[in-house]
Amino acid sequence: MFALNLNKRTMPIFYGKAALIDYLKSIKTQNSTIGFVPTMGALHQGHLSLMQQSLAENDTTVVSIFVNPTQFNNSEDLSKYPRTLEADIAKINGLSTDIVLYAPSVDDIYDGKVLSQAFDFDGLENQMEGKFRPGHFDGVGTIVKRLFEIVTPTNAYFGEKDFQQLQIVKKMVKKNKLEVNVIGCAIFRESNGLAMSSRNERLTAQQRADGSLILKTLNHAKEKFKTNSATAVTQWVEKSFSASTSFELEYFQIADETTLRPCLRKSSTKKYRAFIAVTVNNIRLIDTISLN
Numbered sequence: 001m002f003a004l005n006l007n008k009r010t011m012p013i014f015y016g017k018a019a020l021i022d023y024l025k026s027i028k029t030q031n032s033t034i035g036f037v038p039t040m041g042a043l044h045q046g047h048l049s050l051m052q053q054s055l056a057e058n059d060t061t062v063v064s065i066f067v068n069p070t071q072f073n074n075s076e077d078l079s080k081y082p083r084t085l086e087a088d089i090a091k092i093n094g095l096s097t098d099i100v101l102y103a104p105s106v107d108d109i110y111d112g113k114v115l116s117q118a119f120d121f122d123g124l125e126n127q128m129e130g131k132f133r134p135g136h137f138d139g140v141g142t143i144v145k146r147l148f149e150i151v152t153p154t155n156a157y158f159g160e161k162d163f164q165q166l167q168i169v170k171k172m173v174k175k176n177k178l179e180v181n182v183i184g185c186a187i188f189r190e191s192n193g194l195a196m197s198s199r200n201e202r203l204t205a206q207q208r209a210d211g212s213l214i215l216k217t218l219n220h221a222k223e224k225f226k227t228n229s230a231t232a233v234t235q236w237v238e239k240s241f242s243a244s245t246s247f248e249l250e251y252f253q254i255a256d257e258t259t260l261r262p263c264l265r266k267s268s269t270k271k272y273r274a275f276i277a278v279t280v281n282n283i284r285l286i287d288t289i290s291l292n
């Protein structure tokens with residue numbers, strides 16, 4: 001379905017996949033490219049930067065807004081996830097009216113069966129987020145694969161804050177031989193260093209300000225990792241967070257960037273990354289930093 005305003009140009013919005021597929025077919029030419037930015041809405045500057053990159057690199061940019069139920073392992077997190085479609089539409093229109101928006105219903109995506117497909121991501125799914133959010137990556141794989149089938153993008157853009165998700169999507173594309181380039185984009189941060197996230201909307205002003213602790217910890221960890229083992233750095237992070245009255249550490253892990261397995265002994269030939277998840281008043285925040 002199409003939103004058409006004759007007075008002021010606005011972007012096309014589709015609430016159903018059939019009309020979107022027809023529309024994309026009608027504008028596609030042999031060499032034209034489609035850039036795709038999948039989101040769950042509550043858009044922030046980080047999302048807008050992915051859209052800008054896609055606009056610059058493709059003939060058409062499609063953005064999806066869909067709070068995917070199958071990737072939530074916690075019903076409170078799903079019900080409290082911010083849903084701000086009108087404000088999101090205004091933000092996208094403010095950026096460009098050339099963007100095509102797909103904002104489907106749960107039924108349009110799942111046809112009455114709200115279930116995940118089971119995936120094998122060669123073990124990437126068993127680390128960190130996978131350990132603490134059982135079933136999460138099956139849900140992510142299911143929705144991203146479905147959206148790729150509907151949108152048929154040439155390039156798809158994902159933020160590096162969800163680095164594990166990015167690696168998993170790349171693996172899914174490779175294993176299923178999908179013809180889409182998955183592009184990881186730098187983390188966008190608030191002025192105090194807190195990584196931008198839709199969940200930040202649920203934080204109080206104080207919690208948001210205190211969120212600077214996460215990047216400060218990651219930067220310290222990076223410094224310490226130059227001369228200390230991963231275990232020593234992890235113990236230091238755990239000790240630092242035990243002193244915090246508001247932020248609770250869920251995990252801190254230094255891992256090989258490719259396999260996401262924990263670093264047991266440092267190797268000069270490997271690239272490492274630190275991953276962190278904390279909760280504040282049941283709101284979950286994640287972040288990551290490259291270490292070498």
Ligand code: PAF
Nearest residue numbers: 038039040068140143162
């Ligand atoms: O990163 C997100 O916002 C979601 O996991 C995604 C990729 C849109 C799938 O629902």
